[in-house]
Amino acid sequence: MEQNILLFTILGLTFVTALSQLFLLILNSLKKNERSKPSDLFSPYYEKSETVLHDAQIKANKILTNAELKGIEFIAKQKLAMDKLITELDVQIKSLEEKLIVELKASMDKTEKSYQDYLSVLEENLKHQEMQNQRFFQEKTQKMIDNSQQIMSAFILDINAKVKRQIDEEFALVKNELDLYKKHRMEVINKNIIDILEKTLEQTLVKKLSLSEHSEIIFQALEQAKQEHNLS
Amino acid sequence: MDVRQIQAIILSKTYTKTDYLRRVTLIREYLERRIYKEPELLFPDYLNMIAASQFDVKALSHLDVHFFNLFTKDNLYLLINGLMDALRTLPVLTLYLAVILDEVQMDELGIWFRNNLNPELIIDVRCNPTIVSGCAYVWNNNYKDLSLHNFLSQKENIINKIIDAYAQEQL
Numbered sequence: 001m002e003q004n005i006l007l008f009t010i011l012g013l014t015f016v017t018a019l020s021q022l023f024l025l026i027l028n029s030l031k032k033n034e035r036s037k038p039s040d041l042f043s044p045y046y047e048k049s050e051t052v053l054h055d056a057q058i059k060a061n062k063i064l065t066n067a068e069l070k071g072i073e074f075i076a077k078q079k080l081a082m083d084k085l086i087t088e089l090d091v092q093i094k095s096l097e098e099k100l101i102v103e104l105k106a107s108m109d110k111t112e113k114s115y116q117d118y119l120s121v122l123e124e125n126l127k128h129q130e131m132q133n134q135r136f137f138q139e140k141t142q143k144m145i146d147n148s149q150q151i152m153s154a155f156i157l158d159i160n161a162k163v164k165r166q167i168d169e170e171f172a173l174v175k176n177e178l179d180l181y182k183k184h185r186m187e188v189i190n191k192n193i194i195d196i197l198e199k200t201l202e203q204t205l206v207k208k209l210s211l212s213e214h215s216e217i218i219f220q221a222l223e224q225a226k227q228e229h230n231l232s
Numbered sequence: 233m234d235v236r237q238i239q240a241i242i243l244s245k246t247y248t249k250t251d252y253l254r255r256v257t258l259i260r261e262y263l264e265r266r267i268y269k270e271p272e273l274l275f276p277d278y279l280n281m282i283a284a285s286q287f288d289v290k291a292l293s294h295l296d297v298h299f300f301n302l303f304t305k306d307n308l309y310l311l312i313n314g315l316m317d318a319l320r321t322l323p324v325l326t327l328y329l330a331v332i333l334d335e336v337q338m339d340e341l342g343i344w345f346r347n348n349l350n351p352e353l354i355i356d357v358r359c360n361p362t363i364v365s366g367c368a369y370v371w372n373n374n375y376k377d378l379s380l381h382n383f384l385s386q387k388e389n390i391i392n393k394i395i396d397a398y399a400q401e402q403l
Contacts, residue, residue: 190392194384197391201380202364214330214365215337219344221366221378226348231376 010075017064024057235314241299242315243322245291247342248355251335252319255292258284260312263303275300287335323353326370330363330379 189196209217225231242259246252262278274297279289303311325345333341342355349371360368363379370376384391 190388193392193395194381194388197384198364198381202362205365205380209365211331211333211337215333215340217365218329218333218341218367218378221383222344222348225376225378231348231371 007075007078010071010078013071014068017068021061021064024060235311235318238299238302238311239315239318239322241295243352243354245294245339246354247339247346248357249319249324250357251288251291251338252354253316255288256312256315258282258288258292259295259300259303260308263300263308266300267303267305267308285335291339319354323350324356325349325353326356326358328358328360328363328368328379330359330361330365330367332357332359 222231242252242255246255258279261282262273262275265278266273275292275295276289279292327341327345338355338357345353345355353371363381366379366383368375368377368379368382
């Protein structure tokens, strides 16, 4: 790109030089035509200026030629240098290319290897993560199950305790009622025990006791009443 | 000798109302026979003749000829009625027994009551099977219960304890 710019610059200069030469030639030709009518007052100055102009023109032409030659030389040198440079560049580029290719290969290999390593690491990590997740899932599930079991157990224990308490209360109530009933019945029985006993004895003693035994019992009762001063 | 004295002679071996009435009847019947039919009839022979019980014979054995000579044709029924009326003036002990005891036991009871309550009392025996055993009597309008029922009532607590102990042991 830079070479193209330089080339265009040189070509531009050359074109400008050529145009200026042409312009000068045209001017000269015009000036020659005008010399045919010089005035008498200005003729020495006119001749001097023409000489100067002529010298300047010649110098300008020389400069232009030198510049042109220099330009062409420069261009040629430039071209050679460019060719050399291009050749060197090609070589370097090639070597660089080869180097780069080698490096690229190496880098590709490295990359592939690292990628493989990365994949394997990733795979391992994934496996590890999967196992961790599985373990975590199992732990969570187990925890949930344990929690559920605990809650169920607690619930069942609570229900058991409540039911047991209710049953105990009912049982205590029933027991109280039974005790009260028993007590009441015992009181009734105790009140009637004398009658019951008397009736039982009436059934048995009357038939079993002899007259002498009856008489003995009567005298014992009378003696006891006498001792207790309870006769009358 | 007045009615009271005659009564006292009879009552010396007679303790119950029924015995008293029976024996006064026996005396009246003997005297009627002796006065109106057989003047020579002796009281023991009469008792033998009518097959009186040995108990009555024994109880009336102390009635001798002098006793019966107190009764004449004129005063027989007067005295007999007097003896019947005098029965009502005697202090009566109403005795309730579970069974009717024999004469000997009744005499023993009579002696015991006369020794301990009143020497002139006479016993009116009633049979009350509900007494079961022991006795009860009414004296001076006071009822005295010496029966099994009274005994059981007095010992109610002890009996209840015994029954409870038995129930706990056996049941």
